Amino acid sequence: MDVTLRRARTEDVPAVETLLRARELPLDGLVEHLENFWVAEADGKAVGTGGLEVHGRLGLLRSLAVDADKSGAGIGSRLTWQLLEEAVGLGLREVFLLTTSASDYFPRFGFVRLNRRDVPADIQASALFQACPRAATAMRWSPTASGLYEPPSVI
Ligand SMILES: CC(C)(COP(=O)(O)OP(=O)(O)OC[C@H]1O[C@@H](n2cnc3c(N)ncnc32)[C@H](O)[C@@H]1OP(=O)(O)O)[C@@H](O)C(=O)NCCC(=O)NCCS
Numbered sequence: 279m280d281v282t283l284r285r286a287r288t289e290d291v292p293a294v295e296t297l298l299r300a301r302e303l304p305l306d307g308l309v310e311h312l313e314n315f316w317v318a319e320a321d322g323k324a325v326g327t328g329g330l331e332v333h334g335r336l337g338l339l340r341s342l343a344v345d346a347d348k349s350g351a352g353i354g355s356r357l358t359w360q361l362l363e364e365a366v367g368l369g370l371r372e373v374f375l376l377t378t379s380a381s382d383y384f385p386r387f388g389f390v391r392l393n394r395r396d397v398p399a400d401i402q403a404s405a406l407f408q409a410c411p412r413a414a415t416a417m418r419w420s421p422t423a424s425g426l427y428e429p430p431s432v433i
Pocket residue numbers: 301303339340341342343344345348349350351352353354355356376377378379380381382383
């Protein structure tokens with residue numbers, strides 16, 4: 279399967295929403311933050327997506343979703359590394375995320391769990407953060423502290 283990553287465009291919004299709905303992820307704030315969304319495309323079809331919200335010097339990795347039929351092929355990993363590279367390029371100090379079902383997925387990228395109340399206020403104030411279930415696990419990543427920032431050679 280030949281998968282390419284590219285920046286999302288306005289016309290991708292319906293396909294991105296379909297991917298998010300299929301994975302029961304919130305749509306809140308998607309359009310406002312589309313600028314830093316990416317799409318994984320195979321045979322002209324969006325098979326994965328992921329985005330980065332920028333709040334000052336902090337980031338919120340969000341909406342990582344891969345078509346269930348294409349799961350396990352490394353698409354989620356490629357999208358995650360792309361978003362983390364983008365965060366580094368933007369000079370972000372830390373990247374946060376919330377997840378209800380993938381807290382065991384993100385440590386491989388250097389994310390560590392933290393108490394939701396310890397997430398900075400600017401991130402907590404985001405529409406996405408507010409929309410996520412209270413039970414979601416909060417995680418944090420930093421390019422320097424994690425010591426794990428080594429994008430794989432596929433990027
Ligand atoms: C999490 C998700 C993005 C992973 O994408 P993917 O392309 O299937 O994953 P990759 O191919 O990059 O990685 C596969 C590996 O991750 C593991 N993995 C996949 N989903 C996982 C999850 N939810 N929890 C823990 N591990 C997971 C697989 O077991 C596999 O492990 P291995 O490398 O040891 O064999 C995808 O399963 C998904 O869309 N999940 C629903 C939405 C979600 O939870 N998003 C995260 C919050 S924003």
